[in-house]
Amino acid sequence: MQPTLTELKEQRLQKLFNDCQQQVIAQIIGPFGLSTAMFEDRNGGNVTTVHNFENAGADYVAEKDQKTYAASREAYDRSKLKDIKQSVKDNLKAPGVDGYTGKQVDPAHLEADHVTALKKIHGTRKNHLAYNTGENLDRLSEVANNTENLVATHREVNNPKRAKDILEFADEVVDGQTQAERLDLDRERMSAAKARSEQYLERTANRAILVKQTGEVLKTGFQQAAQMGLRQALGVLLNELVNGLFNEIKTLIKHGVEQGKTLFDEIRQRLAGVMARVLKKIPDAISQLFQGGLSGFMSNLLTFVLNGFVSTAKRFVTVIREGLIGLFKAFKIILFPPAHLTAEQALQEGLKLLSAVVMSSVGLLLQETVKTFIASVPFLLPVAEILSSALIGTLSGLLSAFIAYQIDCLFDRHGYDERFMDELISGARSGEVFAHGLLELSDSSLRNVGAYNQSIVLYQGIGQAYGSAGRMADATLASLERTVTQTHEQVAKSVATIEYIASSQRDIEDFLGTL
Incomplete structure (x- = not known):
């Protein structure tokens, strides 16, 4: 049974809360965490171009x-x-x-x-x-x-x-x-x-x-490929670890320690479960290692090509590197959808990835401004870099999750409209079948009316024939009556003749007898 629009909205709201957690953790660990620790981006990129x-x-x-x-x-x-x-x-x-x-x-x-x-x-x-x-x-x-x-x-x-x-x-x-x-x-x-x-x-x-x-592009490209691949792999494992710990702590607080166990045993068991889930993510981490490596090499090459025409500041260099991996994932899922996704679902997921890329890029460009503002407060100067990364990462994650929610709602409304249209089309088809039946019934009725008309004409012909036959019967009857009358008269004459003959015979016999 298809869910109603209200049910879909409730599902999406619950998913929004979960996505907020996922996106914030992913942003803080990835572009605003590991990248800051592993990369030292510089103005103009890693290779000096003639233009620069x-x-x-x-x-x-x-x-x-x-x-x-x-x-x-x-x-x-x-x-x-x-x-x-x-x-x-x-x-x-x-x-x-x-x-x-x-x-x-x-x-x-x-x-x-x-x-x-x-x-x-x-x-x-x-x-x-x-x-x-x-x-x-x-x-x-x-x-x-x-x-x-x-x-x-x-x-x-x-x-x-x-x-x-x-x-x-x-x-x-x-x-x-x-x-x-x-x-x-x-x-x-x-x-x-x-x-x-x-x-x-x-x-x-x-x-x-x-x-x-x-030589420099190849050298720096392979170096950045190794760093980016490692960052992506670590990001997958750390993301699973942090999310697992977060969920286990939330469950522990909600349900408490299982009866018969100490708090230490409960924590140890839950940590073991988290580590088991992290280990299951190793194949995904290896996949991300190769994808990140390719993205890192290509981002280094793209930065070099762009700096052949314009001079890009280090924040733009970071945006190119971080954005390219997101673009790679988005277009991969759109152009080559996984077996479990339809083309429309792949487009939906791809748009969500693209929105995350845009939000991360905007955040990276604004980070320097936020860092400068935080550094203007004397006692926050030592932690300005950390605070700006955490703040911008959190905001970028929340905005990415919200935009993803709006995309899901848009596709849900589209799906709901499609179901409604399917029902309308199904009703229209039923009406069409009914109308077709009525049309056939009307045609049959018209054919019956035509047959009735032909029967009436036939009956009229038969009536006329019966009338003619009646008239002929009347004439025949009158003729028969005349014939009968004439016959009676003839018979009477014959009887009279016979009686006369008989009388004459008797007279002759009497005459002869006298002789």
């Missing part, structure tokens, strides 16, 4: 890149970069051709010019991240002094060019003439040299950053 390195402050740069970050902001000092090796100079001078003019030049007058100046290479912060200049500048020097960035040119070109862009230098006007005109520079050669240099520097830096960040 170039645009954000030191707080958004990973600790291992702090020296590099500081080096990238130091004033350019050429003396700190390695000089060009003599072998490189010799290789460039050997042909005796000026790379910017194309003319033959005495090799003794040729010098190695950095197409992209050392100052510009040093001033590009991306290069410092790529080549880890916090340890040393050797790698940056090696790249800058590569032959792809060097051109052999006459010292009359190299000396005035200094750290300028080669094309800008060519357009510089001196005594009414451009440097290109004055020094007979070949624009095509200069453009080719600049393009080759820029492509080489960009390609080399990108390759170095790719190798660096790939």
Whole structure:
């Protein structure tokens, strides 16, 4: 028998009280408990991105890149970069051709010019991240002094060019003439040299950053996967333990110590029962270990990708990590419902998980504000972190349970409406069957009326036939009466004739007798 709407409301209210306990404990143990103890989230995530390195402050740069970050902001000092090796100079001078003019030049007058100046290479912060200049500048020097960035040119070109862009230098006007005109520079050669240099520097830096960040993403991803998996597994076991202790204490207070047992024996027995239930949760904990590990790795990767475009504060990093595990569970249950749930029930449970994710995320974002407010009270400063976590965790759990209750009510009303509609449809179908029966009865009645009409017409025909037969019988009767009358008359005449004959016979016999 389907429960009534009132009964469903009572069931949901009781479930709301139970969910409040479950959600509050889960929030305090999970995002606002174990996570706080196990994770040290930082602005920008675990891996320094080029975006954060170039645009954000030191707080958004990973600790291992702090020296590099500081080096990238130091004033350019050429003396700190390695000089060009003599072998490189010799290789460039050997042909005796000026790379910017194309003319033959005495090799003794040729010098190695950095197409992209050392100052510009040093001033590009991306290069410092790529080549880890916090340890040393050797790698940056090696790249800058590569032959792809060097051109052999006459010292009359190299000396005035200094750290300028080669094309800008060519357009510089001196005594009414451009440097290109004055020094007979070949624009095509200069453009080719600049393009080759820029492509080489960009390609080399990108390759170095790719190798660096790939290794760091994998390393930090596996570390966070292990931490998140462990947190999820511990969360399952601790949640069962705390809930079990809570329920056993409540039962003990309500029913007291069983007769014949001491309080110590009762407590020991109940603790044993709680531990047995905790041990039964180990398979679930192992499942959560793998799910948490996958979520931890993906959240680290997602944080890295987002920081490639925007700089995320540490609270957002926490939200990404905590929210991703909830999203993973929600979409898993919606897209791949367990065998014991219908598609609608899976959607209901998925929406409840999503609401919990939203509430937890809002709570995590507000925690810093609450912590700051609590810390403003001097004697609460030492416990501000603990109090803010407990307070926000409790509120998040209560709000999550309330929203879950509203979702259940919404689906209950939907289910009640569906049952009501089913009843209406069933009644409509019964009415349809009844109407169909009436229609068939009406059709049968109409057919009977038609048959009656045909019978009446037939009866009328028979009556007319009977009338005609009656008239014919009357005529026949009249004819018979006339015939009978005539016959009587004929018989009378015959009798008279016979009597006359008989009389005549007697007369003859008498006559003969006389003779």
